[in-house]
Amino acid sequence: MRVIVTKRVKPLRFGGIIIPFLSIVIGIFLATLALYGLARVPPPLVYGAIGQSLISPQMLQTFVMLTILGVALIIPFSAAVWNIGAEGQIIWGMIASAFIGLSVAVRYIMVSQAELPKYTNMPGMFVLPTPTVSGAYAVEALTMSPGAAIALMLILAAISGAVWALIAGLMKAYLDIDEVATTLIMNYIAYYAYNYIVYGPLQGITISTSGFGLSNALHPELRFARISTTTTATWEGVGLMIAIFAIAWFVLRHTTFGLRLRILGSNPNALKAAGINVRKYIVLALTISGAIAGLVGTILFAGNLYQLIKIKTITTPPTHNIGYTAILVSWLSMLDLRGVPIAAYIVASLFQAGINLQSSLGGVSGGSAMISSGALTYVLIGFVLTTFTILRVFSEYSIRIVREKR
Amino acid sequence: MNPALVTLILGVGPAFAAYYLTAIGHGLFEKSGILNLAIDGVFTVSVAVAYVIALFAGTAIAGSVASLIIAAAFGVFIAYLATKLPISHGAIGLSIMFVGYGLAALIAVPIRSQVNAVVSYPLSVETDVGFIVFSIILGILVHLMLSRTKLGAAIRAAGENPHAASALGVNVLKVRVIAGILGYALIGLGASFYFLAYTPAPYSEGMGMGQGWIAFAISLSAGRHPLLTILSAAVFAELLYNKFVLQGYLGLSVHVTKMIPYLAALVAMVIFMVTPLKRKLAPPRALGKIYFKEERTV
Numbered sequence: 294m295r296v297i298v299t300k301r302v303k304p305l306r307f308g309g310i311i312i313p314f315l316s317i318v319i320g321i322f323l324a325t326l327a328l329y330g331l332a333r334v335p336p337p338l339v340y341g342a343i344g345q346s347l348i349s350p351q352m353l354q355t356f357v358m359l360t361i362l363g364v365a366l367i368i369p370f371s372a373a374v375w376n377i378g379a380e381g382q383i384i385w386g387m388i389a390s391a392f393i394g395l396s397v398a399v400r401y402i403m404v405s406q407a408e409l410p411k412y413t414n415m416p417g418m419f420v421l422p423t424p425t426v427s428g429a430y431a432v433e434a435l436t437m438s439p440g441a442a443i444a445l446m447l448i449l450a451a452i453s454g455a456v457w458a459l460i461a462g463l464m465k466a467y468l469d470i471d472e473v474a475t476t477l478i479m480n481y482i483a484y485y486a487y488n489y490i491v492y493g494p495l496q497g498i499t500i501s502t503s504g505f506g507l508s509n510a511l512h513p514e515l516r517f518a519r520i521s522t523t524t525t526a527t528w529e530g531v532g533l534m535i536a537i538f539a540i541a542w543f544v545l546r547h548t549t550f551g552l553r554l555r556i557l558g559s560n561p562n563a564l565k566a567a568g569i570n571v572r573k574y575i576v577l578a579l580t581i582s583g584a585i586a587g588l589v590g591t592i593l594f595a596g597n598l599y600q601l602i603k604i605k606t607i608t609t610p611p612t613h614n615i616g617y618t619a620i621l622v623s624w625l626s627m628l629d630l631r632g633v634p635i636a637a638y639i640v641a642s643l644f645q646a647g648i649n650l651q652s653s654l655g656g657v658s659g660g661s662a663m664i665s666s667g668a669l670t671y672v673l674i675g676f677v678l679t680t681f682t683i684l685r686v687f688s689e690y691s692i693r694i695v696r697e698k699r
Numbered sequence: 700m701n702p703a704l705v706t707l708i709l710g711v712g713p714a715f716a717a718y719y720l721t722a723i724g725h726g727l728f729e730k731s732g733i734l735n736l737a738i739d740g741v742f743t744v745s746v747a748v749a750y751v752i753a754l755f756a757g758t759a760i761a762g763s764v765a766s767l768i769i770a771a772a773f774g775v776f777i778a779y780l781a782t783k784l785p786i787s788h789g790a791i792g793l794s795i796m797f798v799g800y801g802l803a804a805l806i807a808v809p810i811r812s813q814v815n816a817v818v819s820y821p822l823s824v825e826t827d828v829g830f831i832v833f834s835i836i837l838g839i840l841v842h843l844m845l846s847r848t849k850l851g852a853a854i855r856a857a858g859e860n861p862h863a864a865s866a867l868g869v870n871v872l873k874v875r876v877i878a879g880i881l882g883y884a885l886i887g888l889g890a891s892f893y894f895l896a897y898t899p900a901p902y903s904e905g906m907g908m909g910q911g912w913i914a915f916a917i918s919l920s921a922g923r924h925p926l927l928t929i930l931s932a933a934v935f936a937e938l939l940y941n942k943f944v945l946q947g948y949l950g951l952s953v954h955v956t957k958m959i960p961y962l963a964a965l966v967a968m969v970i971f972m973v974t975p976l977k978r979k980l981a982p983p984r985a986l987g988k989i990y991f992k993e994e995r996t997v
Contacts, residue, residue, distance in 0.1 A: 668804030675797030
């Protein structure tokens with residue numbers, strides 16, 4: 294018996310729709326098998342959790358971030374430059390936003406407990422809940438308008454993410470060092486740098502934060518506005534998502550730059566023959582990607598967390614590994630921008646399904662209730678992604694199994 | 700010699716064995732030309748398997764053997780798919796990483812919540828030395844295999860230029876599957892030592908996650924060379940094992956200490972690409988490239 298792989302003359306018709314759909318169905322089925330076989334999780338619970346998550350407003354924030362990151366990754370991916378480092382770029386975006394939001398845009402006024410009531414209701418003042426090490430209370434007062442502060446946060450976050458990606462871009466373009474390994478390694482460097490910063494320069498000044506790996510809390514006027522009380526998604530986040538998507542759409546589809554990026558992905562030699570500086574495009578693809586990922590850092594910090602919290606183990610960063618999950622979004626979209634929101638919707642649902650499933654496991658015997666929602670999400674996403682990676686081959690290749698004649 | 704100092708230096712034995720074996724397994728597999736991003740996920744699964752099987756069999760060796768077999772099975776799966784089908788190595792590696800993270804929890808967490816015990820290797824200065832000697836012997840064997848045998852030459856050829864190797868009569872698929880088995884068996888063994896000898900605490904979810912990446916960085920800082928890896932693994936294992944001591948003596952932040960292996964890997968990658976070391980230590984030229992041989996259909 295032999296497996297024969299041949300390239301199709303034309304890609305499979307409707308392959309861009311059929312293959313992701315089939316992968317999701319088969320992947321979820323395999324995940325259910327694993328969940329039942331190894332941990333006795335009843336399949337109806339799994340399907341229920343997934344069904345519930347498809348219409349859950351809680352997944353909206355994940356959807357917004359995944360769509361933006363999906364766009365961020367498609368830009369280098371279409372140039373066959375593999376940015377695995379969105380995690381690190383988001384982390385630097387968070388650090389940059391925190392630097393602006395916690396130290397540039399506010400100053401701290403120390404007040405004694407007796408003076409405190411005067412400040413609690415004063416507009417523009419934010420009293421940190423616990424006293425500082427010296428016993429006085431700290432009040433955050435804005436030094437600039439909230440709009441300017443948020444704009445600064447976004448700009449510095451984009452620059453930080455871009456610079457972090459630029460390092461890998463330069464190494465790839467000028468030294469031919471594989472960007473997959475460098476961007477990945479740099480994620481871990483970013484995690485530890487983040488921890489160093491929350492225990493160092495950006496550590497909080499109150500007794501409950503200083504030395505505990507926590508920063509001060511962000512001033513409420515600098516926090517993004519939630520769309521409704523049932524979701525953590527914010528108006529600013531949604532606005533950024535739409536703007537980034539529209540710009541990326543225009544640039545990738547209607548400019549020479551976008552065309553050249555795509556040619557770099559499919560036929561770099563043609564680009565070189567046309568006398569185009571390929572290195573510049575490799576560096577730009579990674580830098581732009583890093584800048585957008587940096588913006589997600591701001592959305593996460595000013596929209597959800599409001600505080601930098603130490604990374605206890607490097608596998609539980611504040612990003613919830615969304616930078617890795619976003620790779621799944623770009624791949625599921627088959628590198629087509631139109632597919633990104635759809636893929637982001639599905640992946641965000643799977644993300645949420647892990648959380649829903651965890652909370653419905655309480656009655657299941659055999660200890661599987663102790664499995665974290667993160668691990669359940671990994672099972673779902675892992676099997677869907679593996680199935681997709683394999684099935685995707687069918688879009689451009691046909692695979693036949695032939696019995697050899699004896 | 701001061702006994703406290705002996706413990707300080709030799710106590711690193713299990714940690715060294717765990718990181719070193721995982722790193723040379725990774726290096727061996729990548730020498731065959733397959734980009735190995737599944738390492739951390741498979742490491743995590745292997746830790747879970749080692750814990751569960753050692754517990755049920757009542758002996759740590761059974762845990763190591765089971766972990767080795769499971770990891771090798773992953774190796775075959777990855778090597779076969781990445782060579783036979785025109786699949787992105789990065790995609791299959793990261794997918795298996797996610798699967799590994801998830802499966803590890805499914806395998807170990809339900810059992811952990813019912814049984815509060817852990818079976819591990821007995822630890823003493825003698826076994827510490829034993830771990831070091833055993834892993835270095837394996838490392839020398841891997842080096843001899845890669846540099847002196849026909850199989851080793853075939854593995855390197857498949858990693859440098861699989862099409863040329865194939866034209867010279869190397870069965871690239873077979874060679875890469877063998878590299879997958881051997882490489883991942885070493886990774887599984889390393890993972891089992893990580894849990895059963897280095898950190899034999901009661902299992903908690905996520906144990907071993909991230910350690911595979913440290914081994915990845917250790918291997919890359921030594922240019923995937925099995926003998927040079929002894930040096931990088933020893934330095935980084937000692938750094939991580941004695942991180943609190945270092946913090947005290949050198950005033951080095953623990954976060955910076957943990958960052959060092961990754962920084963070293965980045966610096967080493969640059970050095971290996973720009974200096975004459977390139978001839979020996981640069982990554983295999985076909986690493987991560989899709990190997991697709993157009994076949995005429997019948």
